[in-house]
Amino acid sequence: MNIDRRTLLKGAAAAAGLAALSPLHALAAIPKPTLPLKIGFVYVSPIGDAGWTYQHDLGRKAVEESFGDKVQTKYVESVSEGADAERVIRDFAANGHQLVFATSFGYMNPTLKVARAFPKTVFEHATGYKQAANVGIYAARYYEARYLAGIIAAKMSTTGTAGYIAAFPIPEVVMGINAFVRGMRSVNPDAQLKVVWVNAWFDPGKEREAALTLAAQNADVLTHHTDSTAVVQAAEEKGLYAIGYHSDMSKYGPKAHLTAATHHWEGFYRKVVQDVIDGSWESSNVWGGLKDGMVDLAPLNPVVPGDVAALVAQKKQEIIDGKLHPFAGPLFDQDGRQVIGAGASLTDEELLKMNYYVEGIVGKLPK
Amino acid sequence: MNDWLPILATTLAAATPLIFAGLGELVTERAGVLNLGVEGMMLIGAVSAFAVASSGGGLLLGTLAGIGAGMAASALFALLVLHCLANQMATGLALALFGVGLSAFIGRDYVSHVLDGVSGYTLLDGLPPLDPFIVGSLGLFALVQWFLYRSRGGLVLRAVGESPSTAHALGYPVRLIRWAAILFGGACSGLAGAYLATDYTPMWVEGLSAGRGWIALALVVFATWKPARLLAGAYLFGGVTILQFHGQALGLAVPSQFMSMLPYLATIVVLTLISRRGHAIRLNAPASLGQVWHPDS
Numbered sequence A: 001m002n003i004d005r006r007t008l009l010k011g012a013a014a015a016a017g018l019a020a021l022s023p024l025h026a027l028a029a030i031p032k033p034t035l036p037l038k039i040g041f042v043y044v045s046p047i048g049d050a051g052w053t054y055q056h057d058l059g060r061k062a063v064e065e066s067f068g069d070k071v072q073t074k075y076v077e078s079v080s081e082g083a084d085a086e087r088v089i090r091d092f093a094a095n096g097h098q099l100v101f102a103t104s105f106g107y108m109n110p111t112l113k114v115a116r117a118f119p120k121t122v123f124e125h126a127t128g129y130k131q132a133a134n135v136g137i138y139a140a141r142y143y144e145a146r147y148l149a150g151i152i153a154a155k156m157s158t159t160g161t162a163g164y165i166a167a168f169p170i171p172e173v174v175m176g177i178n179a180f181v182r183g184m185r186s187v188n189p190d191a192q193l194k195v196v197w198v199n200a201w202f203d204p205g206k207e208r209e210a211a212l213t214l215a216a217q218n219a220d221v222l223t224h225h226t227d228s229t230a231v232v233q234a235a236e237e238k239g240l241y242a243i244g245y246h247s248d249m250s251k252y253g254p255k256a257h258l259t260a261a262t263h264h265w266e267g268f269y270r271k272v273v274q275d276v277i278d279g280s281w282e283s284s285n286v287w288g289g290l291k292d293g294m295v296d297l298a299p300l301n302p303v304v305p306g307d308v309a310a311l312v313a314q315k316k317q318e319i320i321d322g323k324l325h326p327f328a329g330p331l332f333d334q335d336g337r338q339v340i341g342a343g344a345s346l347t348d349e350e351l352l353k354m355n356y357y358v359e360g361i362v363g364k365l366p367k
Numbered sequence B: 001m002n003d004w005l006p007i008l009a010t011t012l013a014a015a016t017p018l019i020f021a022g023l024g025e026l027v028t029e030r031a032g033v034l035n036l037g038v039e040g041m042m043l044i045g046a047v048s049a050f051a052v053a054s055s056g057g058g059l060l061l062g063t064l065a066g067i068g069a070g071m072a073a074s075a076l077f078a079l080l081v082l083h084c085l086a087n088q089m090a091t092g093l094a095l096a097l098f099g100v101g102l103s104a105f106i107g108r109d110y111v112s113h114v115l116d117g118v119s120g121y122t123l124l125d126g127l128p129p130l131d132p133f134i135v136g137s138l139g140l141f142a143l144v145q146w147f148l149y150r151s152r153g154g155l156v157l158r159a160v161g162e163s164p165s166t167a168h169a170l171g172y173p174v175r176l177i178r179w180a181a182i183l184f185g186g187a188c189s190g191l192a193g194a195y196l197a198t199d200y201t202p203m204w205v206e207g208l209s210a211g212r213g214w215i216a217l218a219l220v221v222f223a224t225w226k227p228a229r230l231l232a233g234a235y236l237f238g239g240v241t242i243l244q245f246h247g248q249a250l251g252l253a254v255p256s257q258f259m260s261m262l263p264y265l266a267t268i269v270v271l272t273l274i275s276r277r278g279h280a281i282r283l284n285a286p287a288s289l290g291q292v293w294h295p296d297s
Helices: A008-021 A023-027 A052-070 A083-094 A105-117 A142-156 A171-187 A204-216 A230-238 A266-278 A306-320 B004-030 B038-083 B088-110 B132-150 B152-162 B164-169 B174-200 B212-222 B227-250 B256-276 B278-282
Strands: A037-042 A071-076 A099-102 A122-126 A135-140 A161-166 A192-197 A221-225 A241-246 A257-263 A285-288 A295-297 A338-340
Touching: A037 A052, A037 A083, A037 A266, A052 A071, A052 A241, A052 A257, A052 A266, A071 A083, A083 A099, A083 A105, A099 A105, A099 A266, A105 A122, A105 A135, A122 A266, A142 A161, A142 A171, A142 A221, A142 A241, A142 A257, A142 A295, A142 A306, A161 A171, A161 A204, A171 A192, A171 A221, A192 A204, A192 B227, A204 A221, A204 A230, A204 B004, A204 B174, A204 B227, A221 A230, A230 A241, A230 A257, B004 B038, B004 B132, B004 B152, B004 B174, B004 B212, B004 B227, B038 B088, B038 B174, B038 B212, B132 B152, B132 B174, B132 B227, B152 B164, B152 B174, B164 B174, B174 B212, B212 B227, B212 B256, B227 B256
Parallel strands: A037 A071, A037 A099, A099 A122, A122 A135, A135 A285, A161 A192, A161 A221, A221 A241, A241 A257
Antiparallel strands: A257 A295
């Protein structure tokens, strides 16, 4: 698997800063662990049947399956992103876990704090931006799958309007919205996307209300960047189409569910575990996409015509081959201002700061 | 008209759990008991309703289970505050936290299961089908309104809330009446939970009610303990959410965070008014609200 090192300089600077603060920690190599390697997973929500944590747990199970007796995994679910997180992470480290996966953004500072106290334990933190000698970070390029999902949405929509239920206007979410509408407009230049912010990661009631609102305003394909399955269920009830997120949500709306933009941590987790066992682990910053198998589309609903499926497969290959970038120029923002010209693409750094809507989106981005 | 119908329909649906839980709490508070555990009772009701409905019990049985579970939770509260003379606020808060944990524990095996949901029945051609829960919430409102202001029982209940010692001296069974009021509140919260879990978003997930119990509590104050104002307030709170979603999708530049804040802001405004122009509004507040009372005291 390829590893993208975004903002290498920044990471190096951070490492240097840390080294200056505590030279011993930065220099101490991670020793080869004693087998079985004890691995701890910290989950922000219950595992359930679908969603963010469910996908991480699939990764954990994959590690158990691949490494058998060589590993022992343990997880703690529903760990809130505050004082609890530090206690759980510290417990893992203190009880001989030599590798800890902290799978939510809010675990960033607790992870770093515990990592300073346990320099010989390896920590991997999902979706954060602070590294240390024994703390690696990882995330996925969800926007690549969003772009493909947008193509399907535009092809399946009869009104040319899709609806997007979103949690909070942070770059990660805005990136997904923009990629989705770019995908839509790549096959239907007049397509529109209406966005409703519910200001909650998880509120099934509000997500449903927002879905019904969008349905009432002509959106006939709905998708979401929130954590419940309420949007897919609402679409099923209203006879509309839906595109799930995190996990394959087809069982929540067998007719409505066209596909889902899914995350896959199995490959990455296996690699990290192998590296730790080999004693070759190094702190890195991984941002993997379709190419690395870290994001994908769930199997398409049979109602998606063959030519659309073929087009999506082709675009997916082009993204994997690096021939297509969802944010390739010319790129215009919502007000028609050119962000970048033809021939250029947004850099990773620009993507991670995205705070504007591209053209095709109805509404203003909350500031 | 066609634009407004979906807004109206979603507003009615969004207000329904607030109406159920709010009316229940209103009756409880009118008897002088402050039960802050609405959120917890709602969640216990929701998970019980979902568990029964999804294990083949059907929606009616599920709803009854939700009501029963809400009552059971409130019975625990009643036991503590009426017989052990525990502090009502502390006990209520404990019940709210307990309910969150207990519902998550019971619901472990039901996480992410789904139900088919309730199909409404059509009253008039061209109108969207009516949801039995929404109709039920209006019925409950009429019942509470009649009971409190038109029945002898309601008069006695209000008397207990104003001055339990006086009611006791007149020979009314104060503790029994408070028991009934607390159980009614629990039943209504359980019903609100059942509506959420079997109809509104037919699934079970931890923390399903997402703070609606707390909004219901605020609503009782907002309504200054009057059922008609509570009904209006519930539609206002529900409608604000729905309208801000519609505004967003239409591209109106109203900050969504501001709109999400409005219900709470409105409650604070009312609370401020109560404390400033007390005489006009405090008349409705049950005089013995939240105070521990024992027949021998």
